[in-house]
Each structure stands twice: as C-alpha cells, then as structure tokens.
Amino acid sequence: MQRFKTITVICLTAIFLLVVGNVWYLYGLYDTIKTQAIRTVSECVRRADILEIITRINGSSSFGSDDSFIKLTLLVEGEKTPEGGYDYPNILGRLGQTMSGYFHIIEKSDTLIGDRNYVILDSIFNKELNNAGLYPREAVICPFTEKAAERKNMWSVDFSLSEGQEPVYTAYFSALNGYVLRQMSGIIGTSAAILVLMGFLIWYLLHSVGKLRTIEQMKDDFTHNMTHELKTPVAVAYSAADSMLRYYDQSNEARNRQFLKIIMQRLSFLSGMIENILSMSMERFKTMKLNIEPVELRPLVNEIAGMTELKSRKPVTIRTDIPDGLTVMADPLHLGNVISNLIDNAVKYSGDSVEIAITADSDAISVSDNGIGIEKENIPYIFDKFYRVTSGDRYEVGGYGLGLFYVRQITGLLGWSIDVSSRPGEGSVFTIKFRNDEKR
Numbered sequence: 001m002q003r004f005k006t007i008t009v010i011c012l013t014a015i016f017l018l019v020v021g022n023v024w025y026l027y028g029l030y031d032t033i034k035t036q037a038i039r040t041v042s043e044c045v046r047r048a049d050i051l052e053i054i055t056r057i058n059g060s061s062s063f064g065s066d067d068s069f070i071k072l073t074l075l076v077e078g079e080k081t082p083e084g085g086y087d088y089p090n091i092l093g094r095l096g097q098t099m100s101g102y103f104h105i106i107e108k109s110d111t112l113i114g115d116r117n118y119v120i121l122d123s124i125f126n127k128e129l130n131n132a133g134l135y136p137r138e139a140v141i142c143p144f145t146e147k148a149a150e151r152k153n154m155w156s157v158d159f160s161l162s163e164g165q166e167p168v169y170t171a172y173f174s175a176l177n178g179y180v181l182r183q184m185s186g187i188i189g190t191s192a193a194i195l196v197l198m199g200f201l202i203w204y205l206l207h208s209v210g211k212l213r214t215i216e217q218m219k220d221d222f223t224h225n226m227t228h229e230l231k232t233p234v235a236v237a238y239s240a241a242d243s244m245l246r247y248y249d250q251s252n253e254a255r256n257r258q259f260l261k262i263i264m265q266r267l268s269f270l271s272g273m274i275e276n277i278l279s280m281s282m283e284r285f286k287t288m289k290l291n292i293e294p295v296e297l298r299p300l301v302n303e304i305a306g307m308t309e310l311k312s313r314k315p316v317t318i319r320t321d322i323p324d325g326l327t328v329m330a331d332p333l334h335l336g337n338v339i340s341n342l343i344d345n346a347v348k349y350s351g352d353s354v355e356i357a358i359t360a361d362s363d364a365i366s367v368s369d370n371g372i373g374i375e376k377e378n379i380p381y382i383f384d385k386f387y388r389v390t391s392g393d394r395y396e397v398g399g400y401g402l403g404l405f406y407v408r409q410i411t412g413l414l415g416w417s418i419d420v421s422s423r424p425g426e427g428s429v430f431t432i433k434f435r436n437d438e439k440r
Contacts, residue, residue, distance in 0.1 A: 033180045044128035045159045045171045052121040053103040136174035237266035290331040298322040315353040322360040334410045341403040342367040368429040374422040383408040
C-alpha cells in the first residue's frame, strides 16, 4: 500500500505539472493569436486609409471623369542577397506601405482633394474588419495626436506609413477576446475534455482502491471472526475427546454417551458452518435449485421462534401475528433459514432482554425487534458478503458477516425483495415482500 501511495503521489504531481505546462502553452497561444489579430487590424487600417484617399480622389476633378480605376506605378526596393541577386521579403506588406506613401503624397500635393473624412474612414475600416473575419462591437480611427481617454478599455493600434515614422492614426476597437478564444476553441475543448476524463479516471481509481481496502478489511474481519467461531466448537470437541481418552470408564455408559453427544454436536455445528460458508459462493447460488412448494408460514415461524426461545441465553419474547392457512410458494428449508437468520440477528444485536414481533400477510412478512439498531450510514452495506458493523457494542457480537448476505441471495432467487428500516437505540424492522405471482 505504501508503494501504491508513492506511485500515486508521483503520478498526480506529474499530471499537475502537465496541466500547468498546458495552461502556460495556452497562454502563449493566446498571445500569439492576439498578436496576429492586431496585425490583421493594422492591415485593415492601412487598406481603409488607402481606400478613403481613393474615395476623395475620385470625388475631385484632378483625375478626369473616368473614376472606375486608378493607374499606379509602384517601386518596391529589394534586398541584395549574398549570391548577388535580389530578394523581396514581405513584398505584399511593402506594396501596401508604398501605396500608402504614394497616396499620401498625392493627398498633400493636390489642393483639389478635400480634407480627410473620418466618417468614411471609420465606415471603410469596419467593413475591412468584417471582411477579415473580425467583428468588434465598436471600431473607430482617430488622429494620432488625439488620444481618446474615454477609450481606455478598448484595444488600440497606432498606424504609420512605414516603420520608424511617426504614427498617423490610432485605431480603437473593442477587445477581441471572443475572436481569440474562438480560434483556440479546438485546443481548449480537447484540453478540457482530457482534464475531465483524467479527473474522472483519478476519482474512479481512488474510489476503486478505497473499495479494495474495504474488501481487504472485511476479509481480515472475516478471518478473525471465523477463527473465533471455529475455536469454540473445536475446543469443546477436543476437550470431550481428551476426557474420554484420559478418563475412559467402560462401565459409565451414560458419561461416555454424553461426551460423544457433545463431540457430535460440535462436529455438526462445524459442518453446518462450513456448509454455510460454501453456500455463500456466487457460483453456488447461480446453480442452486430450489424446491418450490406451498409453505404454510404460521407453523414454520412458530417452530423457529420456539427453538430460539429455548436455546437463547437471555430472555426472548417472540410474538407472531400470522393468519391461519397463509401460504407462500417457496423452498421450505431455505425459507426457514432466512427467518431463522433474521430472528438470530434480532437476538444477537439486542440488550439484556429481547422482544421480537413477526407479522405476515399475503404481501409480506416483517421481523421487528427492540435491539440496538443500525446507523444510517451502515444500512446500505449490511447485505454485503462478510460485512459486519464494527462500531460500538456490535463489534463484540459473534458472527462472520454471511447471514444477511444469505438472506438477500435466497429472497432474490425466490423473486422477492427485502427492505430494512432502523434507528440506533430503537431497533430494526426487516420486511420481505413476496412477488405477486407467488401469492397464495
């Protein structure tokens, strides 16, 4: 178990570190997508700037009446490579910068072109953002010199004609967190699903280990209780046999018969205990054949109650309320064992005196007592194999946790059900409900 704890701690630590690493990676991915989105916004500002100038140029008389197209001659400077040729890195970006510079030169040199129209500029800017797949709630462009204090909660981009120059505009737009998160939705969803699945597996593992520990404890309790139960009849039989060997008196037949009777009783008890244990096998229950026949309840219950009152070492009062002639379809042997188990438990788990009431009708039979009762948290487990309540006085009661398991298995084979209600200090009520098609 210590090794399991060590491995579990190591694995949980590794999983925690992986989760932290995954969160760090997601944070980096968020920054990367955010940077790409801002770069896209910058390109939208550049295109809006060019298109706004073109709109003003088309509205002037400097370029004639044909405003369907604009002829441009653009020069893009290349970079010389080590091999002696030329390379044009980021040619589209450089073309954009060249176009911006060209149109701004025209804007400044032609006095017939009107002043910059920021309403049109904002309209074009919003359209370009939408075409790029960005849909901010608000987006405006202001001159760089006019910093808008009321837009502090918005993202912003400064726009320059080329790198190193003073910005011309500042574009303000609503935060694009939603856009960034949508781009990350796939990896966020799969990461969340993996975390949930991992959490479920960890819970299931720990839950299963807890159940295994409970089963292990039940096994230990069973071994302890069985050893205790077996020691008594073995010791009695051994003492009787030893007395006959040591002090055998052929003339005292009555004494010899008494010793032999004790030995037979103890061996019979041991045989019954072994058979009871063997009958707890699930495979045995699956192949068990019940001899179903009409069983009259009142004589059967009265016989068991009478034997219990005679053999009990403390005062036992058993009251029965069962109609004459009430019968059920059952195996008489196993039904008797079921009722006997319930009565024996009522006697065991009680105080100095016991009062038991057994009532029955065509629907059910109930066994109630004035015993010490069962705590609420233990009730769901009392029918489990080898389970015994190990708190308070009940730990000292003899037994090996098979009686109620046997009761539930037999009632299940008969197609019946068994319920229990109990309160500590007030007693318990076990109710067996008969199946409808077996009523008589």
